[in-house]
Amino acid sequence: ECDRVSSGKNLVMAKILFDNKFLHQLDSLKLVSKRARKIFFQGEKRGGKPGSGLEFIDYREYQVGDDYRYIDWHLFSRLEQLFVKLFAQEENLRVHLIIDESESMSGGDPSKIDYACQLVAALGYIALVNLDEVGSTTFSSHLGRTLPPRRGKSQVFNLFHFLEGINAQGKTSFSFCLKEFSRRQRKAGMAVVLSDLLDPQGYEKGLLSLRSRGWEVCLLHILEENEVRPIEKGEVILIDKETHQRIETIIDEVTFQRYEQELRD
Structure with missing residues (x-):
């Protein structure tokens, strides 16, 4: 489990200010993915070993080769027919936080980029507390720095240090960058994209490229008050x-x- 990472009363960075009360509130939250569940057909040869964290979801008729440990004998005594139990188990998510650091994100007070960094820090912390993998990538006219996905409390420090190096500058090539990002990634997961979407070339193709490669996409549209x-x-x-x-x-x-x-x- 990911332990509390702050020291003293506050966790302070150039772009982030979290107190212990706020971190404690984050501890009870969880990122929910529509694809976070994987069905384990525990009666089949390919089924895994029984263990904690499994949730019973259904029955199906016994087939040759099924693991007899998953036969429901109480059901057999009533129906005189063999059924095996099916289980589901939550998979750990791979969460990748993709941040637009183009010049337009410098607007606002506090700036849009600072607000994006606070959101990324909070979302990353929530995911890591729940033992998910977390990574991050920046982009403007091209892909910028990348923090490789990892889990564990050390990744909290890595993420916060990564965010300190973000500086909004350059033009935006939203779709080009997301296409390049999806092409480089070997494993899909949940992509959280934070951007003001101020790209004359649009953003739809970039999001579609992520979805076409199996990513579950969450878009956070960040605007300053004068833009709203x-x-x-x-x-x-x-x-x-x-x-x-x-x-x-x-x-x-x-x-x-x-x-x-x-x-x-």
């Missing part, structure tokens, strides 16, 4: 943080409603 509800109205000049492109436009109520609809979609 712009306060500027009338004639404005918009400047792209990454390309420095300038666009002169008019923000009226109709434009604002269309923008809100795009965010919801």
Whole structure:
């Protein structure tokens, strides 16, 4: 089990501030995956050894070669027919936290990248407490640094140290980077992607590339307050943080409603 990793009252980093009370709350949480269960047909030759943590789910008729230890003799006494028990067991997840560290993530106060790092630290801590494997990768115009997936309390320190090195800069190539990430990974798991999705080329193809290679995808869309509800109205000049492109436009109520609809979609 992953022990508490803080010393003193707080766990302090440049981008993260967790107190013991908050860490204690995280201890009781768990990341839930739709693919976290694996069926073990315990009556078959390929079934594993009986052990703790197995959950009975169903019966099926006995077949030649099934392990007799999984025959339900009480059921046989009533029906005079052999049935074996089927069990399910939770698998440990492999959780990979993928962080957009492009220049646009530097906006906000606190910045979007700092908020993303706090989320990654919290999610990583939850997964490691539950004995899951945790890794992380950054990207902007290309894939950045990678923390290889591991489990255990030492990985908590590795993850927090990894997050300290994140610095939002460069342009975004969301789909290109996620395609490259999925191509490099030998084993799929749960991919948690944190990004503001501010890429003119879109993001859908990148997410589809992960799903097509067996990843369960969780997307966390991170925006600053002024991006959720712009306060500027009338004639404005918009400047792209990454390309420095300038666009002169008019923000009226109709434009604002269309923008809100795009965010919801």
